[in-house]
Amino acid sequence: MNTSLHFTPATAPNAHTCPGSFIVFEGGDGSGKTTQIRLLADALRQKLKKVTVTREPGGTKIGEKLRALVLEHGNGEIDAHTEALIFAASRAAHAHQLIRPCIERGEVVLCDRYIDSSAAYQGAGRGLGIDTIVDLSRWATNDLTPDLTIVLDVPLAVSRERAGARGAADRMESESDDFHAALSDTFIQRAAADPARYVVIDATGTLDDVHQRVLDAVSAPLGLGA
Ligand code: Z5A
Numbered sequence: 001m002n003t004s005l006h007f008t009p010a011t012a013p014n015a016h017t018c019p020g021s022f023i024v025f026e027g028g029d030g031s032g033k034t035t036q037i038r039l040l041a042d043a044l045r046q047k048l049k050k051v052t053v054t055r056e057p058g059g060t061k062i063g064e065k066l067r068a069l070v071l072e073h074g075n076g077e078i079d080a081h082t083e084a085l086i087f088a089a090s091r092a093a094h095a096h097q098l099i100r101p102c103i104e105r106g107e108v109v110l111c112d113r114y115i116d117s118s119a120a121y122q123g124a125g126r127g128l129g130i131d132t133i134v135d136l137s138r139w140a141t142n143d144l145t146p147d148l149t150i151v152l153d154v155p156l157a158v159s160r161e162r163a164g165a166r167g168a169a170d171r172m173e174s175e176s177d178d179f180h181a182a183l184s185d186t187f188i189q190r191a192a193a194d195p196a197r198y199v200v201i202d203a204t205g206t207l208d209d210v211h212q213r214v215l216d217a218v219s220a221p222l223g224l225g226a
Contacts, residue, residue: 016144020103021222024114026187027152028180030163032203032210036152037110039211040218044108047224052102055112057090060097066090080126084133087118088140095141108222114146120186125179130186145197148221150214151187152203156180 016022025033037053044051057067069075070086078086091114102109115137123130154162156177191198199217203210219225 016100016103016147018100018103019106021108021148022099022103022111022144022146023108023218023221024111024116024146024149025152026113026116026120026149027203028154028156028159028183028187030159030161031152031154032162032207033112033152035207036150036203036210036214037112039207040214041110043211043215044110044218044222048108048222050102050105050107052098052107052109053112054094054098054109056094056114056117057087059090059094059099059111062093063090080122080128083126084118084122084128084136087122088136091115091118091137092140095144100142100144111146114149115141116149116151116187116190119190120183124182124186125175130190147197148218149191149198150217151191151198151200152210153184153188153200154203156184158204 025037027033034055041051041053056063057070058064066086066089070078070083070090094111099109099111115134118133118137119130122128123133159180188200191200201210201213201217
């Protein structure tokens, strides 16, 4: 039985043609994505009219319900295929209901996780296959591709310490070191394969150190100058 999905994009594999910008932050748990998105949004709002911050899973009413279903303990067994489809369903709603309308209006969207998270967690971590999982999300989003994906790279020990400082682990955070190493490899390999659309940032150091690296990464794509 052939279990792979075949997806032919409706358009050439380039970024969307909307006037706004779609920037995604990726990385392991506790790598600092949420913190850096907040700092970047504050900085950008001084220069740009409209900046929308959102996250996955979530970002829409249905997406937030799916988030609770898939991340919280206590919803019974969630097998890998069901998990992958829940993330894809949340992403479909997010892309169609929130992200594309925002960038069509010329806004900047900063998104905490997107397709690379599914590639890493479900494709590599759960062993469902990276290409299959990416194809599923490309179909679900009508091939909505970020202009730039920033991968925050930190050693596992650092991210565990940061995530641990926040309290109880969710279903994903409870996974083994091998699982988390597979995630990190996937983010780095996908970034290396498409250097025009990815930047890997060393996310060790102070909040300000990392923020400065993020500003350097977005200034050219957003046309902010030096
Ligand atoms: N998931 C999936 O499996 N498939 C998918 O397709 C998608 C997601 C989209 C989402 O959880 C989970 O869903 C995630 C993947 C899976 N797995 N887990 N776990 P989430 O949204 O709740 O959590 P997260 O995305 O992993 O984010 P996080 O754990 O909140 O980490 P973060 O956003 O990268 O880090 P942070 O919250 O900004 O920082 C963590 C702590 O470190 C915080 O106390 C900060 O103050 C501190 N911090 C941050 N930066 C620094 C520096 N530079 N120095 C010192 N301390 C710092």
